[in-house]
Amino acid sequence: MEDPPHGSRARRQEQARRVGAFLTAVATAAGYDVRRRQGGRAQLAAVTGLSLTTISRTLDGKTLPLPSQLTTWATVLNLDHRRMLVESGLIPEQRGPQSVEKDVVVASVLSAQEAMDAWGITDPIIRKTLGGSITQAIQLQEELDAAGDWGWSLWGEPGRTD
Template structure:
């Protein structure tokens, strides 16, 4: 859990607080939809704390928008709440969606760049994150191939 008192270099405290509030609101909604009663003293927060292997205080402060979960905890939140990890990141506002015109868009250095080489270049070292990202890349490539095949079929028919 990260405190709002010491924002990381380059972030404003107000900006981090806004993100924490968005994430808290999103996770509260997702937890409620997953069947957890997250009102104070209702028991759902304690259940989440056990399932997430974090303290009740951590869960409460996260849901109340006072702190952000650590990146390593986001996978646990997604798993416990039955969410797609990438969807959690986009919908909570932790990372911009691809349609966001202000989203950074760094070009890939080579069309034959492997996912592993890209993750190395981006300094992604956590095995769980690497596995998730490699799976997302694989899924994106399959979807692109399906889209390309459908486009070729539409062009041939039209």
């Protein structure tokens, strides 16, 4: 039997261990003593706004952080978000657009479905959500383009003053 589209349980557990090891190393390098009962985990909980249980389960590799939690970790530990995702093993180095120029090329050539395939997004719920967001963004951009310089007024910004 094939793994479900979002990955097997063993794969997720391995990812959680890799992320936990990475965040433990980075937090330690940032001056947090995250060994049990040393105070660093409680300090991280205080500065991230995450619970001590969430911090501990993440560092121990028992659970994968939510995307919003990864953003919080990156901000608190002063990490580049992409670097954190790559170095923790959540995404491979080559996945996704690498530059603004490539973003433009990808967006003009690929459909939303093809882009999600290229980026390795396989979870059906994430694909549906992202696909809807992309479709809505394209429609909004078309409306702005059709409105010309007056398009900014759609967002509460001042329109053209000439």
